[in-house]
Amino acid sequence: MSGATETVRAAAAEWLARRDRGDWSEADQAALDAWLSESWSHTVAYWRLDAAWNRADRLGALRQQKNESAAPRRAPVWPLMFRTAAALVLVAVLAVAGAQMLHKQPGITRSYSTAIGGRETVSFADGSKIELNTNTAIRARMTTAEREIWLTRGEAYFVVKHDPAHPFVVYAAGRRITDLGTNFLVRRDASTLEVALVKGSVRVGAAHGASRLLKPGDVAVASAESMVITKKTPHELADELSWQRGVLVFDNAPLAEVAAELNRYNRQKLVIADSGAAKLAVVGTFRTDDVEGFTDIVRAVFKLRVRNEGDRIVISR
Amino acid sequence: MGETPETARESADISHRSAVIAAPGLHDWFVREVLPLEAQLMQYLRRTGRNKSDIDDLLQDIYVRVCEAAQKQRPHPVKPFVFAVARNLLVDRARREHIVSIEAVEDLDALNIAMDAPGPDQSVMAREELRRVQAALDRLPPRARQAVLLRKVDGLSWREIASRMGITEKTVNHHITDAMRALADMLYGEPPGNKP
Secondary structure (H helix, E strand, O other), X not given: OOOHHXXXXXXXXXXXXXXXXXXXXXXXXXXXXXXXXXXXHHHHHHHHHHHHHXXXXXXXXXXHHHHHOOOOOOOOOOOHHHHHHHHHHHHHHHHHHHHHHHOOOOOOEEEEEOOOOOOEEEEOOOOOEEEEOOOOEEEEEEOOOOEEEEEEEEEEEEEEOOOOOOOEEEEEOOEEEEEEEEEEEEEEOOOOEEEEEEEEEEEEEEOOOOEEEEOOOEEEEEOOOOEEXXXXXXXXXXXXXXXXXXXXXXXXXXXXXXXXXXXXXXXXXXXXXXXXXXXOEEEEEEEOOOHHHHHHHHHHHHOOEXXXXXXXXXXXX | OOHHHHXXXXXXXXXXXXXXXXOXXXXXXXXXXXXHHHHHHHHHHHOOOOOHHHHHHHHHHHHHHHHHHHHHOXXXXXHHHHHHHHHHHHHHHHHHXXXXXXXXXXXXXXXXXXXXXXXXXXXXXXXXHHHHHHHHHHOOOHHHHHHHHHHHOOOOOHHHHXXXXXXXXXXXXXXXXXXXXXXXXXXXXXXXXXXX
């Protein structure tokens, strides 16, 4: 028994170092996942080292100071104590600035949300932008050392200013999406999480451990238990993002799905009261806020009955 | 003949059960709620008079048991649960090995670990955290420290670190892995503000 932990920790450090070194391939990740899944002992040893190594990212604050002083990229390494002092001054300045902002905004974590039918773009000081779709809520923690977003509800499109020293991480539904230079979409529903990559690359993982690298066009759909990755054409991806223009584009989608999508944007909910009608294929572009226009078409094209009941609209044969 | 399929199925079941796939959120929970307790756990474990290697094993076993339990249901509050796991583990060991008297294990109260008090401040201010990491860094061996600084502050690749320090990438690996392990021991295993 004695010394077993020594061996496991040494192995965990080798994995973590291998990952830190770069050139991390799918095969590497698969091998790490396999090693982690061998035992809890492996898993906790790796988590512990990884957490400590991430904490050392705080040292990046020292770098921030260096950049702001406009020092040449290849400047000689400053004496450690000087850099520490400089960084502490910077942090102190930030703390004062932060304290002044506290009057308006408690804590460094900020929340943004949209109501049903709403759409809003949040811009951050680092140049990153997040566009929130209908009925969406995020929390953002953007500090000098970390950029973290929690998608607590809904759907958002991320345009991330890549900075290797300050990873941009999105947490949603127990998953972790790490930006590697990127435009991507994250959407969470009651039971699934979808990540669609438009540009660059992102890594989507469970809370930790198992993760997959997405390439542009990849769409990952994850439940608590599993994750499936499919490929979409640029055309399909554009349709997926059409809400940014205030419209929804459908190409052979069942009527039930179209209704469910429109319901995300409107308080008045569409109800398809006929299983046959629910399967009818819909092709077309609809405004997210124009339920009436949609029902007019349904009535005219599919010859369905549309009954307005106030908070809901029932569609039947 | 009749035994073979039976045996095969059994071993398949076992391997299925033993494949560890952490539940969603477990990693974050572990890092946020459990790791900050390590300094106090270490203090507790050291009182058993066991050697460093034994203590590391015990700590590791505590983490494994806590995660196995939390995989099914997150304990709440966390701290008393973790210490109960620690205590039970020590009792088990003491019974089995006849090394440590059970009484020595029992006096949790003597340690004065307040179970109701919040753990170490989870929202440590950025500058305190930086200072803490900096203090840990200062205690690394000089070459390992330099490698970490080049990596984390200057953002150099391993290849660049190797050429800057005039060493091979293999030696960089050696410094980095040493640093990772030492940083974990210092940042989690020691109370904040610990001086060498």
